[in-house]
Amino acid sequence: VKSGLEMAILSVASQLYGSFLPQSLAANHWQKDLLSIPSSSFGLLPINGLITRGETLETISGSVGRVSKNINFGSVKVKIGHDDVDVDIRTLRGLRQSPSSVGQIKLRGDANRAWNRPLADTFAAELKRLDSSVFESIEFIEEPLMKQSLDGEWSIERQVAALDDFTRRGGMPYALDESLADLAEIHAYNFDRIAHDLRAVFGGQERACTAFVLKPALLGLELSMQIASLAQKEFKINAVFSSSFDSGIGLAFTAILASVVDNSPFSTRMTKYSHGLGTFSMLGGDTLSPPFETYVNQEGMLNVPSLSRALYGLSLDEISDRLPTYNAVPSANEPAVTSTESESYLATTSSEGRDITVSVSLPLPFSDSIASSRFTDLPQMSRWSPWLNSVTYLDEAGLTEWNLNIRGVKFSWKAKSEVLNEPKGIKWESVSGLKNRGVVEFEPTSDNNCIMKLKMSIIMPYILVSLFQGMPSVVQEFLQNKLLKWSLEMFRDVVKADLALERGDNELGDALFGAVEGRANALEEALK
Numbered sequence: 001v002k003s004g005l006e007m008a009i010l011s012v013a014s015q016l017y018g019s020f021l022p023q024s025l026a027a028n029h030w031q032k033d034l035l036s037i038p039s040s041s042f043g044l045l046p047i048n049g050l051i052t053r054g055e056t057l058e059t060i061s062g063s064v065g066r067v068s069k070n071i072n073f074g075s076v077k078v079k080i081g082h083d084d085v086d087v088d089i090r091t092l093r094g095l096r097q098s099p100s101s102v103g104q105i106k107l108r109g110d111a112n113r114a115w116n117r118p119l120a121d122t123f124a125a126e127l128k129r130l131d132s133s134v135f136e137s138i139e140f141i142e143e144p145l146m147k148q149s150l151d152g153e154w155s156i157e158r159q160v161a162a163l164d165d166f167t168r169r170g171g172m173p174y175a176l177d178e179s180l181a182d183l184a185e186i187h188a189y190n191f192d193r194i195a196h197d198l199r200a201v202f203g204g205q206e207r208a209c210t211a212f213v214l215k216p217a218l219l220g221l222e223l224s225m226q227i228a229s230l231a232q233k234e235f236k237i238n239a240v241f242s243s244s245f246d247s248g249i250g251l252a253f254t255a256i257l258a259s260v261v262d263n264s265p266f267s268t269r270m271t272k273y274s275h276g277l278g279t280f281s282m283l284g285g286d287t288l289s290p291p292f293e294t295y296v297n298q299e300g301m302l303n304v305p306s307l308s309r310a311l312y313g314l315s316l317d318e319i320s321d322r323l324p325t326y327n328a329v330p331s332a333n334e335p336a337v338t339s340t341e342s343e344s345y346l347a348t349t350s351s352e353g354r355d356i357t358v359s360v361s362l363p364l365p366f367s368d369s370i371a372s373s374r375f376t377d378l379p380q381m382s383r384w385s386p387w388l389n390s391v392t393y394l395d396e397a398g399l400t401e402w403n404l405n406i407r408g409v410k411f412s413w414k415a416k417s418e419v420l421n422e423p424k425g426i427k428w429e430s431v432s433g434l435k436n437r438g439v440v441e442f443e444p445t446s447d448n449n450c451i452m453k454l455k456m457s458i459i460m461p462y463i464l465v466s467l468f469q470g471m472p473s474v475v476q477e478f479l480q481n482k483l484l485k486w487s488l489e490m491f492r493d494v495v496k497a498d499l500a501l502e503r504g505d506n507e508l509g510d511a512l513f514g515a516v517e518g519r520a521n522a523l524e525e526a527l528k
Contacts, residue, residue, distance in 0.1 A: 020309065021256050022259055022308050023042075025256065025260045026042075030260075030264055030266075043305070045302040046074060046272075046300060047073070047275050047277040047278055047296065048075040048076060048108070049073035049075070050077050050281070051076060051079065071296060071298055071299075072299055075139065077107075077276060078109050079109075079110050082114075085119060085126060089131075096137060107134070107138050109141045109142065110141075110177070111143060112143060112178070114146070117145065123144070124171065124172040128170070139273060140174055140210040143175070143178050144163070145162050145166060147178075156179055156197050156201055157197075160201050163176075173210040174208065175213050176213065180213070180227065181215070181218055184219055188432065189219070189432065194223075198231075202235040207235075210271075212237055213242050213276070214228060216250075217246050217250055225261070229264075232267055238267060238270045240273050240274075241255070243279045248280065248292035251279070252292060255275070255277055255302055256307070256308060258277075259304045278300075280296070355458075357456070358455070358457075359453075360455075360484050360488060361451055362488045362489065363450075364449065364450050370495065370499070372419075372442050374495050375425075376425075383490075384490035384491040388402065397416075399414060399431070400414065400415050400416075402414070402415060420441065427439040435459040437456070440452065440453070452488060493516050494516055497509045
């Protein structure tokens with residue numbers, strides 16, 4: 001979910017700093033100088049085919065090995081976990097034994113925690129008894145066991161212990177998937193706390209876990225790379241990157257992360273698996289042009305260099321022609337400060353490390369009571385912030401969900417907010433997704449006028465801080481002189497238009513709404 005903004009900013013940064021994404025991300029993940037990583041380090045990436053639960057051999061085009069668009073995948077992932085394990089066993093055996101199967105494909109199952117221990121053990125034992133060759137072709141089973149809780153509490157340690165027992169009893173390897181997502185949610189996606197728990201389970205102990213399955217669309221790009229790096233360096237466990245039925249753009253970014261991890265010096269002598277990007281075959285259309293599928297050859301290999309060149313052109317085009325040239329970056333002891341001042345709009349932006357803070361103010365021709373009552377009606381936000389799809393209240397305590405859309409990539413976050421009385425306004429802080437916090441206050445200057453003051457902080461992802469020098473200035477410029485400036489001015493004009501219509505001045509109200517619509521269209525174009 002939170003990966004959408006990371007994709008947008010990475011795309012902008014890649015173009016601004018003249019490097020393709022694989023090399024840039026590798027410099028951070030491999031801890032090497034960017035210039036020492038040639039584009040030839042990244043070639044073809046193996047991806048697996050997909051058979052969803054409920055499909056039969058008759059519904060799979062070309063039968064196995066050619067599961068999608070006549071592609072000969074070397075590995076096929078099968079959604080298993082039926083109440084009747086015989087159904088799963090027949091499907092797996094049919095895949096390997098089909099006359100149209102190309103070569104000896106490898107198989108993996110995804111049970112999505114569907115089985116209790118007896119059912120999981122029965123599946124492994126029966127498959128081995130009926131067809132040892134199919135059993136031996138299984139790379140791993142993703143999360144075969146139900147969530148292992150004690151007195152209503154779940155832990156990664158208890159889950160892994162149960163999965164280890166499953167492997168020891170039946171000899172079938174497993175991979176973690178949902179457990180990693182659960183752990184991330186428990187720790188509010190804080191990598192340090194996640195790493196602490198993973199080290200407690202995997203550090204210094206031999207586990208039967210074969211792979212970590214990572215979904216950047218759920219975990220975020222930054223956190224996915226951090227977990228992959230930890231797994232490779234400290235646990236000697238490789239990562240498999242997987243999609244969540246993403247668009248072509250989401251698949252492309254996931255593929256690039258997978259390529260960086262696969263070619264990491266930390267992955268030497270590790271088994272490398274195909275990555276779970278075969279969902280492209282289920283897309284009715286694609287946000288990527290040419291479509292993602294055009295980069296996949298008949299052997300199920302993705303051309304990463306060509307895909308990287310396609311992504312290099314994706315950016316928030318309006319940003320690039322407004323940016324100054326950055327020749328130097330302030331030292332850590334000298335936070336960067338930029339400011340904008342016009343007749344009415346004042347803005348100051350500072351950055352220190354990962355934290356970017358923007359402070360803006362704008363005079364408003366109506367009272368603080370009117371301003372506060374209109375602004376704190378959060379579902380109305382999209383009227384003056386066209387980059388927002390919606391803001392929805394989730395409870396009476398002030399929890400809200402925010403949904404955005406940038407370049408066709410949708411993402412969201414949740415935030416806690418509190419309405420203020422002295423002075424009037426509102427403050428908020430995100431509780432998931434993009435880390436941000438802020439406050440808006442309306443200070444009265446007369447009975448019918450006030451000044452709107454906004455201060456907002458955003459924490460930059462580690463990836464951007466370490467890769468792109470000067471990147472905070474890019475984000476500052478965009479926040480200060482585009483999103484916030486236009487949004488605040490549109491708020492002023494929307495309220496003025498509402499007040500004009502409420503007192504019967506339709507001509508002024510219509511004129512103001514026309515100006516708002518024009519500015520909204522311009523801002524939407526900047527975000528395409």
